[in-house]
């Protein structure tokens with residue numbers, strides 16, 4: 088069997104196939120991202136019994152329900168602190184947060200910034216589809232200025248987060264951005280991040296044709312993927328301005344930060360335990 | 368802690384009581400008058416290999432302890448009314464995921480920022496009904512520093528046994544007051560710890576209950592492939608968004624507590640046997656009530672006190688069994704008063720209310736019950 092076939096069968100083992108079909112729309116990018124994640128897990132040879140996936144609420148938040156490992160579908164915005172509780176209690180587990188942009192950066196924004204700052208050893212896969220899909224396509228903290236959504240019928244006056252820049256500013260040791268068009272780069276990036284420690288963030292620009300694309304002249308999954316294909320530029324040393332996402336303009340992707348040997352929160356707490364025991 | 372006598376505040380006793388009861392994971396956010404619980408945990412937990420983390424807010428704190436609970440830890444957070452308001456969303460998650468946790472609320476005067484350093488009892492209904500949805504929860508409330516230490520064992524045991532959040536009420540009076548506390552020998556404490564039921568096969572169905580309506584709880588990292596969600600779910604934990612699944616799950620979540628309410632109820636019946644006047648009270652306020660009862664008795668009046676240690680599920684049989692005039696002394700505009708009325712069955716019920724900041728004086732209480 089080829090590697091590709093190996094991965095395909097392996098991925099099925101990592102899915103709760105009895106729960107399929109999933110809730111996602113045909114052509115949605117979340118499935119592509121989940122597939123890339125599971126293939127990276129297989130390549131990393133992570134023991135599925137020691138892997139935990141935590142999601143929040145929203146279309147992406149449903150991902151935890153399909154992975155055949157210990158998995159938690161938590162409250163809106165709270166996936167990161169829930170995951171921290173698991174990781175801090177059991178540092179030997181691999182803990183991955185798989186959630187959407189609204190969940191992680193609007194309602195969960197405070198948790199994101201503080202968890203990144205403390206450098207908890209978790210991997211965050213942030214699917215950014217520029218909108219709240221589950222609730223019908225309202226604008227969110229990542230919707231580009233000018234974009235049309237159900238709550239920005241005249242174009243979005245709001246300014247989106249520059250997510251990679253945010254994560255870098257907080258000292259996150261691994262920060263990358265890809266689109267669902269970059270399936271191989273995305274899989275390799277997750278593979279690499281799974282082999283690292285600390286707070287790792289991968290932003291995945293993903294298509295939501297159903298409620299975002301249709302209001303922004305990209306009615307089909309294909310037209311959104313074509314937009315990603317034509318407008319993406321790989322640039323690992325991108326500047327702050329280049330990382331900004333502007334309505335229908337270029338998408339700069341790449342591995343923006345790879346820093347090894349930054350002590351994690353869990354490691355620093357081991358030192359606390361050592362000191363507390365000695366002081367006894 | 369070595370067995371012996373200590374001079375502790377309620378906050379310290381709550382922390383030490385939790386540690387004695389096996390708590391090894393604490394996540395919290397500082398707030399008056401509960402902050403010393405966090406401080407004590409920060410000092411003590413790493414000494415015994417436990418984990419303490421100060422989170423960015425109360426929402427994150429409770430999320431973290433629910434996550435930790437699924438790893439098998441006995442986990443706790445502590446806060447005050449404003450923090451409970453923020454935690455209530457995830458109280459519902461812990462109810463739905465059946466994750467044992469203990470949440471301390473050191474009650475202060477409220478609403479809103481209220482009286483941060485002074486006693487209040489305005490959160491009794493919030494403790495019971497704070498999160499959205501129809502659910503049952505366990506709420507305990509001690510009235511001395513010794514009891515604050517001892518009762519923590521029950522709080523953790525009940526949380527683990529019934530897979531439910533336990534709200535542990537203290538108040539600003541107890542939190543900051545110092546009294547002598549006896550810590551029994553370690554072996555004696557150890558014997559009291561009730562561990563949660565775990566499934567005997569892997570993988571398990573994490574939400575398939577035993578006859579006691581409580582499902583054994585699998586732990587993360589052992590191959591159970593747990594799925595837990597706040598959505599309505601079936602026994603596997605998989606979302607099932609139908610009226611039928613809702614009926615089955617939510618009914619059981621309520622009934623698993625009601626079925627065991629007699630084991631959960633703790634009530635002190637103080638001189639109530641022959642009483643024709645019974646004052647219902649709890650927490651810091653009950654200390655004044657006890658004093659009032661003693662004065663009344665000295666003057667030959669048949670007055671007693673029912674001190675609710677378990678507030679929820681409401682120990683209604685203790686109200687039903689008496690024929691007497693009831694008085695409910697509480698530091699709010701009338702909360703448990705309404706529950707007492709519900710079960711007083713023709714007996715008079717009168718509210719003795721104060722809005723908080725201080726407890727009643729014994730004289731104020733005596734005046735309300737018709738003088739000494």
Ligand code: SF4
Pocket residue numbers: 110111112114115116117146216220221294295296297298299
């Ligand atoms: S609404 Fe959008 S994000 Fe949600 S499943 Fe459909 S395509 Fe995907």
